Amino acid sequence: MLKGRRLERGRLARLLARAREGRSAALVVRGEAGIGKSALLDDLASAAHEMQVLRGVGIETEAELPFSGLHLLLHPFVDRLDVLPEQQAAAMRSVFRLAQTPVPDPFLIGAATLTLLSDLAEQRPLVCLIDDAQWLDRASSDALLFAARRLHAEPIVMVFAVREAAQPFPTPGIEVMHLEGLDRDSALEVLAQCAPKLTDPVRDRLLEESGGNPLALIELARVPQDAPGPLRITGRVQDVFRAQLEELPAATRLLLLLAAANGTSDLDVVLRAGESLGVSPVDLGPAEKARLVVTSAEGIRFRHPLIRSAVYQGAPHHQRIAAHQALAAALPPAEDDDRRTWHRAAAATGPDEDVAADLERTAERARNRGGAVAVALAYERAARLSTDQDGKARRIVRAARSAYDAGRPDWATRLASEAAALTGRPGIAAEAIYVRAQVAYESTSPAADAALALQAATLITKSHPERALSMLTEAVWAARDACAHDLVSRAVAELETVRLGAGAELRPVAAALIGYGRLAAGDPGAAVAPMRALVDAVKAGSVEGFEERVIAGFLGLLTGDEDAAVEVLESLAADVRAAGSLGWLPYALEPLAIGRLLRGDFRDAQSEVAEGILLASDIGMDMQVTVLKAISVWLAAVTGDTARCHALAADVREHAALHPTNAALAMWGIGLLDLADGRFEQALDRLDEVCGGPARHDVLIRAVPDHIEAAVRTGRADLAGRHLPRLAAWAGHNVVGKALEARCRAMLADGDEADRHYRAALALAADRPYEHARTGLLHGEWLRRRRRRSEARTTLARADDTFTRLGATLWAGRARAELAVLGDRPSARALADDPLQRLTPQELQIVRLAAAGHSNREIAARLYLSPRTVGHHLYRAYPKIGVTRRTELAKLVSVDVLTS
Template identity: 35%
Template sequence: MEASRGGHSGAVVLTGAAGMGKTALLDEAVAAARDLPVARVAGIESERELPFAALHQLCGPLLPRIDRLPQPQRDALEITFGLQAGAVPEPFLVGLAVLSLLAEAAAEQPLVCVIDDAQWLDQASARTLAFVARRLLAESVVMIFAVREPAAETMSILRSLPELRITGLRDADARELLAEVVRWPLDVDVREAILAEARGNPLALLELPQTWSPATLAGGFGLPQGRIEESFLRRVDILPADARMLLLLAAADPVGDTALLRRATAHLQLSPEAGDPLRTAGLLQIGSRVVFRHTLVRSAVYGAASSADRRRAHQALAHATSPETDPDRHAWHHAHATIGEDESVALKLEASAGRAQARGGLAAAAAFLQRAAELSADPARRADRALLAARATYRAGSPDAATALLASSSAGPPDELRGARISLLRAEMAFASPTRSTEAPGLLLDAAQRFEGIDVVRARRTYLAAFAGAVFVGRFAGDTGLAEVAAAASKAPLPEGAAAAPDLLLDGLAQLYTDGFDGGAPLVRRALDGIRGSATDQDMVEQFYVVSHAAHTVWDDETWQELTSRHLRIARTTGALSGLTFILYQRLALHLHQGEIAQAAALIDEVDAVGVATGDGQPPVAALAVAAWRGQEADVARLLPGVTETLTARGQGAVLTAMHMFTAVLHNGLGHYAQAHAAATNATSYPPEAGFANWALVELVEAAERCGDRAAASQALERLATRTGPSGGEWGLGVEARSRALVTDGAAAEPLYREAIERLGRCRAAFMSARTHLVYGEWLRRAGRTSDARAALRTAHEMFVSFGAEAFAERAGRELAATGAPARSRVLAASTELTAQERQIARRARDGQSNVEIGAELFLSGRTVEWHLRKVFTKLGISNRRELRTALPQNALAGLPG
């Protein structure tokens, strides 16, 4: 908090058992804040199923500042809080909106956010606040969470935040505190029993002695036993019946609304004096709000109540809650008051689930739907609702619970549509699982075939998803791989009317993987042209994986560039972080293809940041790829074993192929041709695979030829030509001409080298263009044409230096030196002093984007962007944005992801 006064931010999570003093420490922190504004909220156990309940409490007082947010963020927050209708906002866009709102609130003076009992936060609020806490840097915002242990689910959400464990008092301090509480003589055995039971827990030391009278404690009759909750319950048990029911009503109501509690009390005809014993015992205070002595009183009372009494309390609260102004809490109380099956209540819960989903509250929607399924009298409705609950539960991040709900849905009466949807959800869950992705192609194929007789359009889209799954698992596909998916897809029925671009893509991929590139590649290219011109943003989100793979499979780097740029814009605009990692990987590969190694490196931090934000830990694939292109052998050697092991365990064959291909690039650059030969052979070892396996064929031709293995080089060239020729395009035909030149003897090779240089110079393949100048220069030098070789090698060397491709630059430099013309020394641009994130921000600032706009794209607050820019200005020796254009060479920032 002291650092926040200097413009810094921070977060900490206090963890400890109930009663250890976390709330007392929070109170101390609030007192220490002195003149600073404090936003405080506490999780409530019975409110865990209501979406964004805690977030609304925290942000409610700050909403007058919402007009200062960018429009997409403002809309996301207003939809989330039910202030306007609209499409469900992406969870991470909501998080960015909250981050911006807190930053705005802290613009004048630091803001302290205190979140107590975080173990009871609703999941949507917990994930949003964790996202915000991880992105804090220069907003002058402090976030302090308190979590009661054990709370594995909450701690998994808050992981990576600094943790401060609160443990029990030392023995001497515990004795001193007990002496303050019990001021009369205490039997030695009783004192030791209390100390042993409390185990240094301050609340236990304060509360346990109050369970027994002084005489009992002094005489040693009836030693204290049990948990703190039990000590509270002993005090509850001696209360009159009306007081106990009033206490249960308060425990079952998460709102703390005094008027609501009085209406429920009146409905149960409790005596007006029912609250007097509670006040006397210090268990409950009923004023402008209903406040428990401690949250443990609430949980202990509710947990110990009989099911009949709980139903009675919820029935009274349902009667007291307006179905018009608060329909969700009304439905929730009504559901907990219901025994057996009740379709009317199930319908109310289904409507509540719809409202929760519209606000992005997937966990709440899942809870509503699960209870609705339990109350459904009709077995078919029960199965349908269980399926809806399973989908919401899975999307809320609870795959095990979703699996149980799917089993319940599968047990319902037979229904073809439901069966297809169950198969589809099982496939999606397998695809996303670190250990079950290899099951996805078969499950998706089953779902697609089930949809054929029900919904042809859905069937064909599911076949495309099956292609994506088969591509992703690659060599680990087992019984259902690309060949099997293609064979089934080729028989899929056609939709009525004119074929849409995705239908052409499906037919093209099916033909490509069954009959080869001759018929399939031209059809895939036609489909990609159609998708570029007609795909909606939703189409892009759903089909990006298979579309982007298809683009570089048929050597269409213009479509690859356009689609990745568009999808990146969509993901950043909507906050769709869940799919952003794959998009960033595609952009990284595209930057490497274009010779933009610095720009690719700038994405490494963003890939890592997205992994932290989403909780989806990824092996350092991006770092390995960049290291390979740069020629950093030690880094690749350090990273490759762990990456290979992880990708193999996860069944991610396509990524493993890319890693072997990247390794081949590294060794070809270093001149380690035997190692490059081995890596490229591994990358091309799964015949049906395309994508990066295509690139690996190019590496294999070069490595094998340099090793003197002309047979392997010729075989690789033959395989390559079957893919490049039918695909057409300058990129594919250029690498084919280059590869053919490498295995051609005598003067016949020269026109092939020249053709390759011309073709590659007309597309985005700048890195391969430089490599073609290199091998052409090497060929010219061996042919004794020193002057011509010097020109080609100098071009290659200068290109590699500008790219930052150290190994290839050194290889070209050695060849150039052999011609008698030493390579020029490399001049480092000033931009190398900037971090990857600073370069991204500098590029956007140079192009005129505001701090808020930059933050929206990079999931930062505007104030953090401003902090980074001040560091950029200092490093570059400038004072404002206008000077960015002259402070750095244009090529130092050109092409950064945006």
């Protein structure tokens, strides 16, 4: 029976109550070894009564086997995979080895895990308990934590017990409960139960030395306490276990060693291995009597993980080698190739090319199953067993690449540096430097990434041109993010030396990146044609890679063709969803949201940014969260959410030194907010910084009209036209640019010339509602000042209507203020006129998909939510928009001009 823990048990009981009410919860219980985490999970399972309880556990020796933890937890439910969306079901079948197809994206398994758990919870509330989560293989922990973070309206409780250890186990986004030692009264109860005859001095010493650790109390109470001075609890408890082991017969210790080295509860394998070493099942008896292990029909289990550690670490090295050899031989010949290989590797005492080659095959099988950590571990061990230097370097650099893919940058850097030092072969050295480059993007700066990627590419430009192009693509784009124009120029110069085959798919990519270099150098005339050619190639389907399509979308924005950019990026996002390549989605949503906001589709942009931030946060893409927040600053500014605008900008500008492009976009947003709200001096300062800053050749070229408006409003004629020549040079190659240039020239002109420019700008921006309304507002103000009241009233009313419909609150207020000067008293358009504005971005996204005829299950698969969560959002949305049935949505959404 669990002693004490009143507060902790109360907190867990509240989680159960939430689940019984149909609300989900996730919690991480952290604490030192022996502190009672497992006991607390057992108590929670007992309290779950009528609920379903799933139990999982991380096993230290299985950390190299991808999805072993998820398999243990969910394999009993493989018969339910048909309820999952097709792509999720296929991925889970691969995980459970029911199909030979590779796992397409590890994060898709997280979505499938969420869907499967949600389906199980349809029958009755579900409690999912994961013990020793710090030892889960990375693929399983990623999937389970992804699911836990996206729980919302499901009757599910997920609890992870995590031992605090030297190897951290981060659980961002999930609440944590730290488990401390028992209070004195509860500790006394434990001692009274397990050692009632202790003398007072011994009991007091145990209370002091244990720190309230229950396992320490129980185990230390069983041995004489005559050693002076306090000892660390875990070490002292392990000493106790070692002492118990030393009292066992040698044959029993050998069987325990086999069980510890095996890493699973498979007793048959342990006994077969024991038979080859001359021990029998009878030899387990003393260990069971000493309560060190428990055997049952399910197999053999150590009473506590520290016992397993004490057994394995306390065995002589030669015995461990013999144990792994025996286990490798005992595994069935047609099964468990990976386990066998790992046992052979553990038994190797020196270089062994046969085992190294087997480990390489194990690594590739792990890659097909989506286990990047397992790939890195296998390749690194294979390298250590390699018999030649170049082979060792090749395997280490592959381990480094997989460590980077697994989100382990320090490990990746260490391996990459080692590989580069082992060989002079340019291909291996280039790959090692490239790994370091990609790590540097987050750990140092995008500029550091660009410099290293360029260095890597120059080693293989002639020998491996297509691989060099990939590295130079990284160099150009990272240098763009850093506004490192010198690095852009150097990377473009190297690109010009790359010789691809005549029919190479990536030729348009190289040409477009060279074109971008011309744009960054201030020569849009030489830039636009090759940049647009890549957009056309992607639209025609002749360039199909995800990365290349993201770049094409960005280049469409930079050439002023956001319609083409949105078309490319919508198609990419759809393909990413269809393929289940979840890790690519935030990268696609970023330029897609920018394209939407440039077209005035603010609510669509907000939905995409919200989805991107949530997803990027869930899968640990911290820098992508910052990028998307920068877009949110602009959107918050245009919709008049002042507090959110400033809060987000503060977050983004913390990274300004490393990521000036993001910071400049956020600064544009703050300047726009000031401009809309009539703070023209502040707006001018901010927009001058944006338009004259290092990111001025990017999308931020479109901030020039805002800068001119602020300068004109403050009477700063000396500043007003400063950036117009650059805008004019860019505008000569696209209609949107011509509309913006005409607006600028109107603000700087007088009389009929100004009127002519305003009307030209309005005509050119006819299909861009936001830009049309911005120009209409300025033109209406100009008309009012010239006492052309009727024309002014018509123009301003049209701008007011458009701003209100778009949700551009502050700009609508500006238009109404002008109308009020004309004697009109326009009332703010009622929110009921556009009920969709009442919805959150996610609710709006779900309502639109539902209106298009998608089922909850289809929407859930698209948005990586559970069907129940989709239903919950619809339930909350219906009253906001005044509908009671799903069939009413189509009519409501169909009249929304912003529906995508």
